[in-house]
Amino acid sequence: MDHKKKFIIIGNVNAVTYKEVFPLIRDNLIWFGASIHSGDRKFYVPDDYPLNATSCGVDKAGRRYIRVKGVRWFTNVDIAQRHDKMPLTKKYSEAVYPRYENYEAIDVGRTVNIPCDYDGIMGVPVTFLDRYSPDQFEILMLANGNARTNTDPNMLVKVGYKRSPLDKGGVGLINGKRSYARVLIRNKTPEMVGA
Numbered sequence: 001m002d003h004k005k006k007f008i009i010i011g012n013v014n015a016v017t018y019k020e021v022f023p024l025i026r027d028n029l030i031w032f033g034a035s036i037h038s039g040d041r042k043f044y045v046p047d048d049y050p051l052n053a054t055s056c057g058v059d060k061a062g063r064r065y066i067r068v069k070g071v072r073w074f075t076n077v078d079i080a081q082r083h084d085k086m087p088l089t090k091k092y093s094e095a096v097y098p099r100y101e102n103y104e105a106i107d108v109g110r111t112v113n114i115p116c117d118y119d120g121i122m123g124v125p126v127t128f129l130d131r132y133s134p135d136q137f138e139i140l141m142l143a144n145g146n147a148r149t150n151t152d153p154n155m156l157v158k159v160g161y162k163r164s165p166l167d168k169g170g171v172g173l174i175n176g177k178r179s180y181a182r183v184l185i186r187n188k189t190p191e192m193v194g195a
Contacts, residue, residue, distance in 0.1 A: 001029065006077050008033055013070040016126055017144050017181055021074075025129065026139045031082055033073030037130045040069040072130075085136045088116035088187075097122075100172035103143065105184055107174055119190040123172050123182030137185045143172050144181030 001024065015021050024030045040055070042065045051057065055067035090096075092115035097106040105121035108114050111128045123143055132139070172179040 001076075006075075008073055008075045008077060010036075010071060011074050012068070013072050013126060013129075015074070016129060016183075017142060022142045026141065028134050028139075030074055030076050031132065031134075032129050033075040033077065034079050034081060036071050036073055040067045041071040042067050083133055083135050085133050086111075086114070086131045088114050090115045092118040098174045100143075100174060100179070101176070102173050103184065105172070107172060107179060107182065114187070116187075117190055119187060121184055121186050123179070123184050126181060126183060128183055128185070136188060138188055140184045140186060142181065143179075143184055 016025055021030070044063050044065050045051075047064060049064060049066075051064060051066070053066065055069075056065065058064050090113050092106075096113075097108060097115065097118075099106055100123065103121070103123070105123050106118070108122045108124045111124055111131055114122065114124060114128075121140060172182055
């Protein structure tokens with residue numbers, strides 16, 4: 001990044017939560033590349049590499065491998081699919097989408113359930129980034145307890161919210177329970193989506 005080079009790097013999806021990585025994703029300086037969007041990948045290893053895990057083995061050709069879950073391409077090389085808008089079919093309902101106690105946002109447990117008609121802030125799973133289009137959504141912050149990943153960690157905190165003992169630093173609270181790390185987003189064109 002410092003040298004303004006184009007790159008394609010293979011890494012784990014959870015790297016998006018790192019304090020050094022998430023601001024680059026939020027600011028559209030890096031994103032997920034093409035081809036790997038779910039599941040795991042096989043990597044061949046040297047003959048002396050220990051095969052201690054259950055996701056290791058030897059293929060028919062005698063090559064040793066390990067399987068790694070959550071593999072993604074991280075890149076700053078633009079691709080056409082990054083600008084494909086995600087089809088949204090769900091409608092917003094207060095009964096379906098719980099609100100966080102500590103953020104002015106709703107929780108969307110699965111990317112496929114992002115409502116097409118909601119113009120407020122939504123907390124979505126990190127795997128949302130597999131389908132993220134900067135033309136359709138704005139990434140605001142990462143609610144994972146690591147305030148340094150956010151421009152202003154108080155930006156979305158509810159007015160009058162008094163920190164609960166369960167609130168250990170930034171994840172959304174629903175009915176007094178901590179939720180998983182969420183990417184807080186806003187739909188840029190809710191009136192056009194699903195139309």
